[in-house]
Amino acid sequence: MNTPLSRRKLLKAASVAAPAAAATMIGSPVLAADKLHWKMVTSWPKGAPGVGTTAQRLADRITAMSNGKLNVKLYGAGELVPPLEVFGAVGEGVAELGHTASFFWQGKAKASVFFTTVPFGLTSGEHIAWVNQGGGQALWDKLYAPFNIKPFMAGNTGIQMGGWFKKEITSLKDLQGLKIRSAGLGGEIYKQMGATAILLPPGEIYSGLRSGVVDAAEFLGPWSDRAFGFYKAAPFYYWPTFNKPNGSAECLVNKAAFEALSPDLQAIVQNACEAENAYALSESDWENARALANLIDGEKAQIREFPSDIMAKAKALTPGILDKFVWGDPLAEEILSSYRQAMALSETWAKVGRQAFLNARDN
Template sequence: MSDTPSHATKLMNRRALLGASAAAGTAVLAAPALAQEMVTVEWKMVTSWPKNLPGPGVTAQRIVDRVGEMSGGRLRIRLYAAGELVPALGVFEAVAAGTAQMAHTASFFWQGKIPASVYFTAIPFGLLPHEHIAWIEQGGGQALWDELYAPFGLKPVMAGNTGVQMGGWYKREINSLADLKGLKIRMPGLGGEVMRRLGATPVSLPPGELFQALQTGVLDATEFLGPWSDRAMGFHKAAKSYYTPGFHEPNGTGEAIFNQVALDGLPGELRAIVLEACRAENGRALAESDWQNAGSLQLLQEEDGVTVRPYPEDVLTALRETSAVVLAEFAEKDPLSSRIQESYTAALVRLAPWSDVAMRRFMAARDG
C-alpha cells in the first residue's frame, strides 16, 4: 500500500485548514467588536442625603449596586453623599451642568426655581404612595414631570419611596393654633407655606443640618421622614413630642434626576437597566420603610421616651382649609403649574373613593 496521501485526503486536509483559518479570522474580527461591547461606562451620582441614611440613603446605594450587578459591571456609578462633591441642595444644578450624570434627591427641594416640582414628592392632604405611583404611571404625571424638567436638560423618574410621613418633632406641645405663632420649623414644600400662613416661621435647611439646628434652638420643630429615618437622625434626643399625621407629606417619593444627554448616550440596554433599577426601588423601598417604620416607632416609644401626639382638631381643620387656599393660588402661577394641578386633582378625585372603599373601610372593620 502506498504512503502517499490520496486526492480525497488532500482535499479534506485543505478544507480543514481553510476552515481553521476562517475561524481564526472570525475570532480576530470579533475581538474588537466584543471589546467595544464590553466598554465600561462610569457615572457619578450625587445625593441630598447623608451616606447610607436609613430610607433614601439606603435606596440611593441600592440603585447603584443593582445597576452594577444587572449590567455585569458595564455601568459603574460612584455615589457621592451630600457634601462630598456638591452640597445637598446643589444636586439639581450639578446634574444639569454635567458635573454628575445623575442625582438622588426629592423634587420639593426645587420649589424655589420650579414651584410645581412639589407635586412630584407630595402636597398637603394629597395622594398616598400607591395613589401617587398610579398618577405618575397611569394618569399622565410622568409626561408632565418630563415637561417641567426639560428646559434644564434633565429627565426625572421615581426612585424609591419612604411612605406616609410623620408630622414632625416639636420641642413644645401644640395644643391650639396659638402655639404655631412664631414657631421656627423646618418643613419644605407647600406644607411650609401653609405653616407660614398660620403664623409659623419656616426655615429651609438640608437634612444633614437638622439635628444640630433642633438641638441648639435654631429650630423649634422639624419634620423629616418617618420613624426609621428620624430615629437614625437622632431627633428624639432633642425633642420628645412626635406629631401625626404628616398632613404635608402623605407620600414620600424619592427622585432620580438624569442628565438627559448622558442618559441618551447610554446603549439601549444600559439605559433600560438604570431606569428599571429606579422603578424597582419604588416597591422595594416602600416595603422596607413600612416594615422599619413600624419597628422604629415602637423603639421610640418604649425605649426613647417619645410621645406620639395627634394634632388638635382645630389645628388640623386650619391646616386643611389653608392648604386648599394655597393650592388654589398655586395653580395660577403659570400654565404648566395649572395643568399639573389639574392633573393631580383629577387623579385624587378618581382614586380617593376607591381607597376609601378598599382601604379605609377594611381597616375600620379589621380594627373592630
C-alpha cells in the same frame, strides 16, 4: 508594566468615546475598557437609613444589572456638591445621576413639589398610580426637560409623621412664632398658621434643633427620624401628617447622557429605579413600624395627636395655597389639574376599599 496600545485598540476606543463626548460637554461618561463610569450625587448623608440606603442600593442595582458596563459611584451630601444643589449638578453634567426629592426644586421648577408630595394629597400607592398610569410621568418629563434632566421615581419613604416639637402643642395658638423645619408647600401652610418655616438640609436638622435655629422639625417617618436622633432634642412626636402623605424620592439623570446610552442600558437605569421604588416602600413600611415601637418603648418619645383645630385649619388653607402657588405658570396649572383629577379618581375607591377595610380591621 506598560504595554503599547495597538492602532486597532486606539481606533476602537475613539469610535466609542466620540459620540459619548458629544452628548454632553460637562460630565461626559468616562470610558475605561468599554465601561461607563457615572457619578451619583445625593441630598442625603451616605448610609442614612431610608433615603441614604436607597441611594446606595440604586447605584449598586445599576452597576450589577449592567454587569459593570455602567458603573455608578455614590457621593453623599456635600462630598461632591452641597445637598441642595443636586438638581443643578445633574443638569449641568457635574454628575450624571442624582438621588433627592423633587420638592427641593420648587424655586427652579415650581410644580416639582407635586412629584414628592403635597398637603392632603395622594398617598404613596395613589401617587405611583398617577405617575405610572395617569400621565404624571409625561408631565414630569416635560417639567424637567428644559434643565437637561430625565426624572424617575426611585424610592419611597411612605406616609410620614407630623414632626418633632420641643414643646407640647395643644392648640393652633401654640404655633404662633414657632420656627419649624419644613419642606414643600407645608411650609406655606405653617406660615399662614403663624409659624415660620425654615428649610434645612437633612444633615443639619438635628444641630438646628439643638442650637435653637428651629423649635420643631418634620423630616420623614420613624425609621429615618430615629436614626438622626431628633427625639434627643425635641421629645414630642406628632401625628398625623398633613403635609406629607407620600414620600417619593427621585432619580435625576442627565438627559443628554441618558440619551447617549444604548437601549439596553437605558432600560437598566429605568428598571433599577422601578425596582428600588417598590422595594424601598415595603422597607419603609416595615422599618417605620419597628422604629415607632422602639421610640415609644425604648426612647420614651412622647407621641401626640395634632389638635383638631390645627388639622382643620391646615385642610381649609390647602386648596387656596395650591391655586395661588401655580397661578400664572401654565405647566404648573396643568400639573395641578392632572393631580386633582387623580385625587378625585382615587377618593371613592380609597373610601370603599382601603379605608373601609382598615376601619373594619382595626376597630
